Every structure is written in structure tokens, then in C-alpha cells.
Amino acid sequence: MNQHRSARLLAALVSTALLTAVQTGPAQAATSGQTAAGVYFNKDCVSRINCTYYLRPLTTRSVARYLDRHGWTVDAAASLVCFRLPPVYGLACGIAIAIPYSRALPHLRAAAEQGGCFTIRAKLPIARFGSVTADDPNCS
Secondary structure (H helix, E strand, O other): OHHHHHHHHHHHHHHHHHHHHHOOOOOOOOEEEEEOOEEEEEEEEEEOOEEEEEEOHHHHHHHHHHHHHHOOOHHHHHHHOHHHOOHHHHHHHHHHHHOOHHHHHHHHHHHHHHOOEEEEEEEOOEEEEEEEOOOOOOOO
16 A cells, blocks of 8 residues: 555656646746635745745635544645645645645644644745745735
8 A cells, every 4th residue: 555655656746847847937926826716825936846835824724624624634635735726836735745744734733823824835846835924925
């Protein structure tokens, strides 16, 4: 079972690297991401492959409440947090959350408790997690 998970993660990492190589478009600074559900994160990019996503305070609290009710599992966290991001960044986030999952949880909890934003810093193909308080200019 562990070998299957490692193989999936390796395949996802290779896919991320390949998608990164073909990704096009200019970097955007401090723009908002939207879906049919509405705006749920702010984005700050320094290049095409180096962006930080700030899940808005309401979204951060909503994700934390859902995980409190239904369990803090890798699959739930990845589907609630990572797959809200654009595909390449979502994949890097999903890989990062699956491998050192316990590193992401304290940041999500801290951000929710402080009314701040959970952050996903993606310098493709690697993503890292953090939290910022509501007074951070990108956390709105």
C-alpha cells in the first residue's frame, strides 16, 4: 500500500514538472482567484512559477470547521485547499500536503484561530504552507 502511494506521489511530481515546463502566461501580482463559488484566495506572484496563495479568512475558517467536523485527513485537506488553486499549483500543493501533512495542519489551525489566512507558497514544483494574520496586506 505504501509503495502505491509513493508511486502516485512520484507520478504527480513528474506531472507537475512537465506541466510547469509548458505553462505559459505572464506573472500576475496580487490578483484574486475566482470560481463559481466566488473569490476565495488572493494571489501574489513574483514569476510564472513562484506564487503565494492566501486563502481568505472566511475560507480558512470554513475549511478548518469542515475538517473539525469530518476529520483532518490528507484527502479532505487537499480537496478543500489545494484543488481550489489553478491546476499546476494545486498539484504541487496536493503533493506537499500529502507528504508532510502534519506540517500543514498547525498553520491552518493557527490561521483559523487568529482570523487570518492560510498560505500556500508554491515555487513549482514545491509548495510550503504558512499562516499570516489578518493585518497582512494580502490577507483580506
